Amino acid sequence: MRGFQLSALSALAAWATTASAAPKAPRGLEHGSCVPGLNGLGVRLSADSEIYCPDAAEFDDMTLRWSALGLPTVRAVVVPATEKDVSETVKYANQHDVPFLAYNGFHGATVTLEKMQNGLSINLAKLAGVKVSADGTTAEIQGGTNSKVVTDSLWAAGKQTVTGTCECVSYMGPALGGGHGWLQGHHGLLADQWVSMNVVLADGSIQTIDNDHELMWAMKGAGHNFGIVTSVTTKVYDIAHSNWAIETFTFSGDQVEAVYTAANTHLLDGGDQPVDVIHWSYWLNNPDADPVNPVIIFYLIQEGVDAIDDKYAQPLRDIGPISDEPLSGTYLNLSAWTGIALDSPPCQKLGTANPRFPIYLDTFDVPAMKEVYDQYAAAVGGDSQFGHSIFMFEAYSMQGVKAVDSASTAFAFRGENVLAAPLIIYQPDGPALDQQVEDLGNQLRETLHKATGRDEYRAYVNYAYGNEDNKNLYGAESWRQCKLQALKKTYDPESKFSFYNPVNV
Incomplete structure (x- = not known):
């Protein structure tokens, strides 16, 4: 790990020469010596955001993955505190031709992730929370919320919805792949519950989409390939049985x-x-x-x-x-x-x-x-x-x-x-x-x-x-493959989201 840190720091020094010379401004916590090379990003983030460099004490823990196979390499970890922070991080990465990978929870285990080399890791942990609507039919779930937090928060409100079964994973990670759960016999998959979502697209723009938007079709099962979901509104239900x-x-x-x-x-x-x-x-x-x-x-x-x-x-x-x-x-x-x-x-x-x-x-x-x-x-x-x-x-x-x-x-x-x-x-x-x-x-x-x-x-x-x-x-149907590829070309033509079991175009 130390060898990687030295090489990453060298890369960051080179990268720093391309960073814009923006004036100092209030920003979030910055950990480690790579931060001067990220000043162009730091000044664009909110005060509660954080950046961790390879020589920060917390870096190894923040990049530790559940499966030590097919590992990506990370030059810095960005912890956005707002949706706009996610957008600015993606825009900055694009401007400097740096790959990026968003995660929450246990980081995924597919070996395709190793294709992300020397990139920015976007930790969504601060985008967390659950808010039940006034009429009790929906809830807004932030994109970095843990699955257990969703279950426990809704239960305390007398509600439930389909979530992943494993407590330590995020809510959103499984849902982007469709998402199986204990209650799916009643209501369908995790993604079947979605009413609308806010998503940061490959160009860094923020869009709100609902079930009438063509992109929602792709988000429900292949969503890892199309954007970073910062929040989702999902259907919730009264608890049918407590036992x-x-x-x-x-x-x-x-x-x-x-x-x-x-x-x-x-x-x-x-x-x-x-x-x-x-x-x-x-x-x-x-x-x-x-x-x-x-x-x-x-x-x-x-x-x-x-x-x-x-x-x-x-x-x-x-x-x-x-x-x-x-x-x-x-x-x-x-x-x-x-x-x-x-x-x-x-x-x-x-x-x-x-x-x-x-x-x-x-x-x-x-x-x-x-x-x-x-x-x-x-x-x-x-x-x-x-x-x-x-x-x-x-x-x-x-x-x-x-x-x-x-x-x-x-x-x-x-x-x-x-x-x-x-x-x-x-x-x-x-x-x-x-x-x-x-x-x-x-x-x-x-x-x-x-x-x-x-x-x-x-x-x-x-x-x-x-x-x-x-x-x-x-799915093997030709129409499915054509539709996925067409949406990919429209919303991510440069394949910025290409590390988690990517849709090939």
């Missing part, structure tokens, strides 16, 4: 066929999973339960009850799990129950590489599930260096998602019932190991893909590894 229940089963790996046969028959139900039922499963190592092979952790979740209905739980109980733990609580407990709360291990930045290889499935092809389990267990079981990995299978209720016309948003995959993704966790140790992981992830995904019978696999953009193509991420 939720979960039953957590642990199964051994040799029960994989029985578990997913039961899930197909009694839960997915031919793609008509009950609107109040969600099920997730993880394959992970638990030496106390099995010292050799990964176990299956199966979460069965139901809304509006204090205990899971027997008609859903009994078929799983009958398989004979290693353990079976029922719990009851509220909507606010869901992230902790499923191991993705703020203090859960997956929400910590531990210096590991955390690539995922997502694929959407219509149903669980049981022979393929057995085959992919055997492949996964051979790679991560026992004392493997990938022993902390997790294979995720997320099966939400889909009625609200399927009720939205698929042609109305850039998010293309509304007919699939299961989101699967191996998450291969490891300590980075050079390109050879990274390639081994990529080969493993591709193999696991391909095993599931073959069973779908499709030409192209379908992947959730927010979980993407970075080797997927535009058809995998944004």
Whole structure:
């Protein structure tokens, strides 16, 4: 890191010669010795903004990412305090031909981010807050607001909306890719709730767009490619049920066929999973339960009850799990129950590489599930260096998602019932190991893909590894690709937003 800082400082010294010699003016906090090279930016920002340089004490922490793979390099971190600060930062970066990348929360994990080299990092953390409208039908959410803050703020007001499931991610990051959430069976995806938004475009201009604006189509599923959202107005709803229940089963790996046969028959139900039922499963190592092979952790979740209905739980109980733990609580407990709360291990930045290889499935092809389990267990079981990995299978209720016309948003995959993704966790140790992981992830995904019978696999953009193509991420229909490319040429002709699973033109 120190070597990078020295090279970055040298780059900044050269960059400083091109900065405008603007007179001193009140500005926000400036941290580190690169700031003289940023005076042309500093004088354009509000007093509460901040700039952090590579030699600032806080710099390493502010640029630490959840996944230490495919890392961008950063010459300075800008923390805007206002929407206008975001606009001015983008304009300044464009004037000096400097790449920029906005983020909040856990920074994303796709390896395409490494294409952002020696650029400005725009940390949206100060643009945070939730305000419910007077009539209680909408809320304005600032672009840097954490997902848990949204959930907790709305809950305190007797409201809720669709948000991401993981407490440590931002609200906006998942939503720009469509966004799955616990309540999507009732209301649709995160992005389906949007009424309007303020967005800073590639040229630095600020636009307010609503659902009649052509750009809103792209923002709902491919939004990372088109702008920086500074605020959004979203539909909110009265809390329908304060009580939720979960039953957590642990199964051994040799029960994989029985578990997913039961899930197909009694839960997915031919793609008509009950609107109040969600099920997730993880394959992970638990030496106390099995010292050799990964176990299956199966979460069965139901809304509006204090205990899971027997008609859903009994078929799983009958398989004979290693353990079976029922719990009851509220909507606010869901992230902790499923191991993705703020203090859960997956929400910590531990210096590991955390690539995922997502694929959407219509149903669980049981022979393929057995085959992919055997492949996964051979790679991560026992004392493997990938022993902390997790294979995720997320099966939400889909009625609200399927009720939205698929042609109305850039998010293309509304007919699939299961989101699967191996998450291969490891300590980075050079390109050879990274390639081994990529080969493993591709193999696991391909095993599931073959069973779908499709030409192209379908992947959730927010979980993407970075080797997927535009058809995998944004839909294979030619009209979708043409529409995305046309909007890209109109609103970002120079591909300023080209680092997060970019739309290729």
